[in-house]
Amino acid sequence: xxxxxxxxxxxxxxxxxxxxxxxxxxxxxxxxxxxxxxxxxxxxxxxxxxxxxxxxxxxxxxxxxxxxxxxxxxxxxxxxxxxxxxxxxxxxxxxxxxxxxxxxxxxxxxxxxxxxxxxxxxxxxxxxxxxxxxxxxxxxxxxxxxxxxxxxxxxxxxxxxxxxxxxxxxxxxxxxxxxxxxxxxxxxxxxxxxxxxxxxxxxxxxxxxxxxxxxxxxxxxxxxxxxxxxxxxxxxxxxxxxxxxxx
Amino acid sequence: xxxxxxxxxxxxxxxxxxxxxxxxxxxxxxxxxxxxxxxxxxxxxxxxxxxxxxxxxxxxxxxxxxxxxxxxxxxxxxxxxxxxxxxxxxxxxxxxxxxxxxxxxxxxxxxxxxxxxxxxxxxxxxxxxxxxxxxxxxxxxxxxxxxxxxxxxxxxxxxxxxxxxxxxxxxxxxxxxxxxxxxxxxxxxxxxxxxxxxxxxxxxxxxxxxxxxxxxxxxxxxxxxxxxxxxxxxxxxxxxxxxxxxxxxxxxxxxxxxxxxxxxxxxxxxxxxxxxxxxxxxxxxxxxxxxxxxxxxxx
Numbered sequence: 001x002x003x004x005x006x007x008x009x010x011x012x013x014x015x016x017x018x019x020x021x022x023x024x025x026x027x028x029x030x031x032x033x034x035x036x037x038x039x040x041x042x043x044x045x046x047x048x049x050x051x052x053x054x055x056x057x058x059x060x061x062x063x064x065x066x067x068x069x070x071x072x073x074x075x076x077x078x079x080x081x082x083x084x085x086x087x088x089x090x091x092x093x094x095x096x097x098x099x100x101x102x103x104x105x106x107x108x109x110x111x112x113x114x115x116x117x118x119x120x121x122x123x124x125x126x127x128x129x130x131x132x133x134x135x136x137x138x139x140x141x142x143x144x145x146x147x148x149x150x151x152x153x154x155x156x157x158x159x160x161x162x163x164x165x166x167x168x169x170x171x172x173x174x175x176x177x178x179x180x181x182x183x184x185x186x187x188x189x190x191x192x193x194x195x196x197x198x199x200x201x202x203x204x205x206x207x208x209x210x211x212x213x214x215x216x217x218x219x220x221x222x223x224x225x226x227x228x229x230x231x232x233x234x235x236x237x238x239x240x241x242x243x244x245x246x247x
Numbered sequence: 248x249x250x251x252x253x254x255x256x257x258x259x260x261x262x263x264x265x266x267x268x269x270x271x272x273x274x275x276x277x278x279x280x281x282x283x284x285x286x287x288x289x290x291x292x293x294x295x296x297x298x299x300x301x302x303x304x305x306x307x308x309x310x311x312x313x314x315x316x317x318x319x320x321x322x323x324x325x326x327x328x329x330x331x332x333x334x335x336x337x338x339x340x341x342x343x344x345x346x347x348x349x350x351x352x353x354x355x356x357x358x359x360x361x362x363x364x365x366x367x368x369x370x371x372x373x374x375x376x377x378x379x380x381x382x383x384x385x386x387x388x389x390x391x392x393x394x395x396x397x398x399x400x401x402x403x404x405x406x407x408x409x410x411x412x413x414x415x416x417x418x419x420x421x422x423x424x425x426x427x428x429x430x431x432x433x434x435x436x437x438x439x440x441x442x443x444x445x446x447x448x449x450x451x452x453x454x455x456x457x458x459x460x461x462x463x464x465x466x467x468x469x470x471x472x473x474x475x476x477x478x479x480x481x482x483x484x485x486x487x488x489x490x491x492x493x494x495x496x497x498x499x500x501x502x503x504x505x506x507x508x509x510x511x512x513x514x515x516x517x518x519x520x521x522x523x524x525x526x527x528x529x530x531x532x533x534x535x536x537x538x539x540x541x542x543x544x545x546x
Binding site: 067068075083086087092096101104108 | 288402403404406407409410412413414415416417418419420421422423464467468469470473
């Protein structure tokens with residue numbers, strides 16, 4: 001499974017947010033998308049999903065255009081997008097990940113519940129399937145959102161800021177889980193502000209600021225000062241660069 | 248008046264309007280109780296209020312030209328609901344601002360139209376606060392049919408509607424037409440309001456949408472249970488409200504709403520998990536959440 005983005009450009013409100021974005025992610029890869037606020041990370045994910053109109057370029061999975069109902073790309077939006085006060089259980093939240101392909105009036109079938117089982121098993125949340133979604137901790141909520149995205153068994157998984165608001169041990173366990181999903185043959189792309197974790201865990205890091213500034217493994221990028229200064233707009237003596245080199 | 252005397256009046260052929268009003272009130276309560284679950288869970292109470300006011304010009308026009316009030320209300324309410332949905336899509340104005348403009352304008356239009364009718368004051372009062380004798384025979388079947396239609400549509404769109412209500416961004420990513428489902432819900436709210444308005448009144452109908460669902464939410468953490476409990480609360484409150492109204496000669500709409508408010512207060516006090524008494528008699532919420540986490544970790 002290969003996600004391929006070619007020459008992507010996005011304008012929002014008459015302003016160019018992304019231009020000439022080229023990116024290729026293969027199955028088995030865990031890729032971290034890093035950039036400052038306003039760099040276009042979320043916009044890029046939304047454009048891949050077809051939620052944001054593009055001005056130019058193309059997005060494909062294995063050569064086919066991405067279509068929302070096809071279930072080839074799973075999406076994990078930021079945690080606050082979901083109304084956690086809604087009176088639903090964990091398994092019901094995960095089930096909603098399958099409703100996009102349903103015609104009106106269709107009820108959940110055995111195969112739907114089996115898919116929910118599989119998704120919950122992948123994120124190690126089967127024991128909490130009956131729990132009210134609002135009673136979960138931040139890390140557990142994130143796992144439920146990943147399970148919902150996996151409910152259609154997509155080959156590509158996109159996650160928008162999955163670590164925001166989580167403590168370090170929870171971030172680590174999530175990263176291990178995402179690494180496992182990639183190892184099982186999925187292409188996993190996540191946006192994050194946690195540069196140290198991304199460099200430490202992701203197979204590859206993409207530096208984005210309206211366009212792809214650089215891409216490579218942690219060891220390839222760590223000492224390339226110029227790509228970090230271009231991406232984040234900091235000077236060569238910024239303490240930020242020391243943190244990057246030490247990661 | 249004892250409940251047995253009330254039953255006698257319900258069966259009295261000279262008081263045919265009474266069982267008719269009871270039937271309409273119970274049907275309206277059941278439909279509003281189910282639709283109201285979505286209104287409460289999506290925080291749409293203001294939209295419900297707007298729709299309740301928006302049906303008024305249609306009712307007024309139908310009244311002035313001696314047309315069908317239900318048809319008039321539906322046309323007016325649906326038109327306003329669609330306008331609100333369309334004007335809210337641009338993102339330039341917040342939805343509550345658009346609603347504020349449209350519902351007041353619609354209500355004002357209704358007041359102007361009905362002021363042209365003979366017996367203006369009496370008609371206005373009946374529309375605003377409801378009446379036991381307000382339902383003509385021919386409307387009974389229409390109200391039943393519209394009520395069944397609303398419940399049937401809700402059953403058909405239940406799963407996608409829950410997906411949209413739960414997470415709009417994800418619903419879009421899944422390819423669900425979020426705007427269409429918003430529109431469907433607005434129209435269903437309008438229909439629920441229209442069939443209720445003659446008995447309970449334009450001003451008070453919001454309570455029928457919100458109070459039973461809010462009470463049910465206090466009593467359960469399960470959506471399906473909430474959707475069963477809410478119409479039951481609404482129907483029982485309508486029955487008790489009409490009994491009290493008939494016994495002490497009180498305005499029917501206001502009495503039903505007061506019974507609903509009383510049910511809400513009781514639930515707020517004694518609900519098993521979320522009631523005041525239950526909350527004050529156990530660990531604070533934060534400790535409770537920690538207990539859940541500890542249990543999960545052990546498992």
